Amino acid sequence: MTATTLTPTDLRSVCAAFTETRGAIRIQGAGTAAAWAEAPGAADVVVDTTGLSGIRAYNPADMTVSVGAGTPLAQLQDEIARHGQRIAFDAARVRRGATVAGLIATADSGPLALGFGSMRDLVIGATVVLADGTPARTGGHVIKNVAGYDLAKLMHGSYGVYGLMTEVVLRLHPVPEAQRTVALDCTLHEATRHTRSILAEAQEPVSLEWADGILLTRIEGTADGTAVRARALAELTGGRVLPEDDAADSWDQHARLVDDATVRVGCRPSRLPDVLGRFDAPVAAGLATGIATLSAPAAYVDRVHDAVTEAGGTSVVRATDPNIRAWGQQPSALRVLQAIKRELDPTCRLDPGRFGTWLGPNVVAGAGTATDAGAAPASSVAAASGGPSPTAGTAAATAPPTTSPASTGSPDAADRSTAQQGDPTPRAAASQAASHVVQAPTDSSGGAEPADSEQED
């Protein structure tokens, strides 16, 4: 079974890749997480994002950068480092060439998450192409912005089932003058105790990870300041301040440990040690964030899921094995995820295999799933199109994107026939108008008064 691989290089050719093809589409970045979560399903079309690469707009003084979504993050880091800036993000697979959009789509993060959060906290804008070829923007180019829904968040952790990110705007941080790491050899149990005493101090670590027998605490700041703070931390825990090279090695080892993981878990930080303690597997654990990876053999992953679920946490596999469950818990708002899928990709063209049991064609396109009488069935959304439809026209006017046949393992294409449908066109303004039944205020021209001063601070 062969799939066609398209490598669009701009927004226009991405839209065309969606509107001028038929069948199931899989979005592919650098492939560093291809095996994570649910195994991707068989695809008729593979859209490779690596052609969407390079910096689009960068003004260092604004500390934001707009970048093609398929740009490897490591490459972007190199370019902005010349201006003393960085994306404060260090998931292990960045070293292996992971793309910006791939890191967002998988909700990945690294040790710096303690200080700076994950990609969701750093993305300030995105352009996303939906399955019907609609190019939609969300956010913008400024760090502070609350206009409209923050749909970049919807893409975070979406594994490519809601749309393809073509461009992403990220907020930047200065490269700190100095980083220092304090290391302490200890058991997980001891590390838990030390974590509490470290957090009680005011040293503000940006990373705090126990990696199989060693607790690594990283701080950032000025050269002088970090020297004082690192000594204080070493005294507090009985650890040692690592020379620069040793620190780099230790974090590299940590990243290799994460690379080998088969499952990633998250729960309340105080419950994490108990969960991890039940398994005799190599572990990298963020004891302050509650996020850890385990390199448990496939046969044990189910038990990890169960243990984490029991602790109220979440878990997801990082290695494809059709025999193991991909996720521990099921999301509480699964019905909303399905309703969004129905709105954005009603025919389930985008990777019908991912989240198969949650968002696959059987669940989403299946009859009678609309829980609400007022919900517009997918077909009527497409049929109601009356307004101008910029994307459909655009795609027709463009040259087809570069194509090359590629071979993909496609053991089962049976349930894909449901995905074969005509191009849905963007939703019409008319249907929107009809559903807004509520009247606007009638006295909006009345006198404006200053906000109550009693609300003042």
Place this chain on the structure above:
Amino acid sequence: MLDHAAHKALVAAVGTENVISDPVQLRSYECDGLTGFRQIPSLVVLPRATEQVAQAVRACHRHHVPFVARGAGTGLSGGAMPVADGVVISLQRMRDVLDIDPVDRRAVLQPGVTNLDITTAAATHGLYYAPDPSSQQVCTIGGNIAENSGGAHCLKYGFTTNHVLSMTVVLPDGETVTLGSDSDEQLGPDLRGVVIGSEGTLGIVCDITVRLLRVPETVRTLLADFPSVTAAGEVVSDLIAAGIIPAAVEMMDNLAIQAAEKAVGAGYTLTTPAALVVELDGPEAECTAQFDEVRAICERHGCTRLHIAGTAAERAKIWKGRKAAFAAVGRISPDYIVQDGVVPRTRLAEVLNRIEDMGRDAGLRVANVFHAGDGNLHPLVLFDDDAGELERAEELSTDIAELCVELGGSLSGEHGIGTDKACSMPRMFGEADLSTMDRVRTAFDPQHLCNPGKLLPTPRLCGEQPGRYRPHPLEEAGVIERL
């Protein structure tokens, strides 16, 4: 008017003692902080528990009654303004701090807890809740989530969205779900992040778990005067270029300073053209060195007076002046409009010059208070309603917000779109962008009952052609064409 069955179902949902139907009392719910937009609701319900919220929403859903969630009503974009023949669901009777966990450093809150009460409850553990809108004594965490509120310290610490771990949400059909989890690890797409900042249009947020931070070891604050707004702006650029991320950098122009000084006497210089408040916080070992650098940068740009807060009381006084600036403007003008827009920081000087020109053309004064670190402006358009200046003032204010978009920024940095700016949205977003947002809204709320008419432009509110035509940004970039 509500029909009898709907009325009965709502009373049954929350109990008679938690319903307001007296016309005089209903009046106090007719608007939020943006008092120009008013609408008296048919009914106000004040649930005391999440289950009652769910019952009330189910009743609305069953009887097809639109509803609007309301926190403290301090919103400045008409987001909590009721809709005609609709119900207001006030969260003011759900004000319990449910849990403070000093080990996992988080707080569990009912939606009506005020922003400041979180920090007050956490203080005994040396912890605090970072986002700090100026309205923090009154505004609720539920309202903060709806608006993704920021504060003076969000340059370093981020916005509401960066501090919420999870929340239970009553969906527009009355089902209760949990979004987010006990850690930042996600189960699929981040719906928590979609609902935060959605201005009450995707559901009603109930129990909320937020992250708490350790109180920083040191805080250093200075107030510096400058010969021009431009000079003060250059200081901000140099701070950033030096790799310093202050906890806060706030700028005020002369009009704003005069107003604030008249109101609270915080010790600002009445004659200075511009002033900056710069605050650093963090480990002592870092702050001391960086604070010296900040002083040097200020001096390099012709700082005419530099006042360093020596005590907590002095620091509080500097902040009192800054935070009083909005309402204080009432001292120098009978009426005013608070605007909220964002430009890329590098365009601050340009936007200020343009605002000055526009004010001159309109014959109106504009005072400027802003979060200079992230380019978030709060121009205050001064006018006299009795002199018939309202319309001109509203026009100028809208033009300023749209100018921010033109300069590559945003219509709003923290006050939201609400009713106020819905018709400006086509200035910032193209048709495809807005229709995609509407699809997501429909997924949550197929009947369009949840705060309808807000956030996205509707033909009824904005006319058949929402806003003036503006090419889609992708068209401008030559990437797509309108055929």
